[in-house]
Amino acid sequence: GENVEQHPSTLSVQEGDSAVIKCTYSDSASNYFPWYKQELGKRPQLIIDIRSNVGEKKDQRIAVTLNKTAKHFSLHITETQPEDSAVYFCAASSYTGNQFYFGTGTSLTVIP
């Protein structure tokens, strides 16, 4: 089955700086890659997603890039703010699969 690895497990940045979280996947059949943000004690919320026919997608301060050849995708957060502090999960799935494969999460702390 699919195996998703996520790095780093923890990340601290100064407010205003950029943050990058990287994930790799193993199954070339995976074609959908969502990112979730989870604040403490809350539900994971979908913040951005990308499909395999697209190399990059941007939504305001958040962007995701996908390299199908290398089987990795990354979340980029620019101009970080304290409210960006949370745990971020990447995931991979395919049209023919029956589950989403989640990374182990990155705890992001934005220092004011």
Place this chain on the structure above:
Amino acid sequence: DSGVTQTPKHLITATGQRVTLRCSPRSGDLSVYWYQQSLDQGLQFLIHYYNGEERAKGNILERFSAQQFPDLHSELNLSSLELGDSALYFCASSPRQATNEKLFFGSGTQLSVL
């Protein structure tokens, strides 16, 4: 609000007991997923149902079972509870069987086994 409803929000029980967690998916969604999240841990996939039928099983213990009813709501049954079962249990839903669609999570049920 994701549109996925989970009840109860909190559940406190004793070891050896049995509990039932309930999930109502977003209107129109046919797939329901259950996840377990222990303290400071990731999302552990338990089981996926589509339109009443089991589609995939993850690391779900034999003491746990689930089902999806004709009205598409789902229940996760946890029996012979142990201290280690204490966790946040999430339900998530998506429109169809295919897993390359947006997945929306409920607010979770916090289970505490004492």
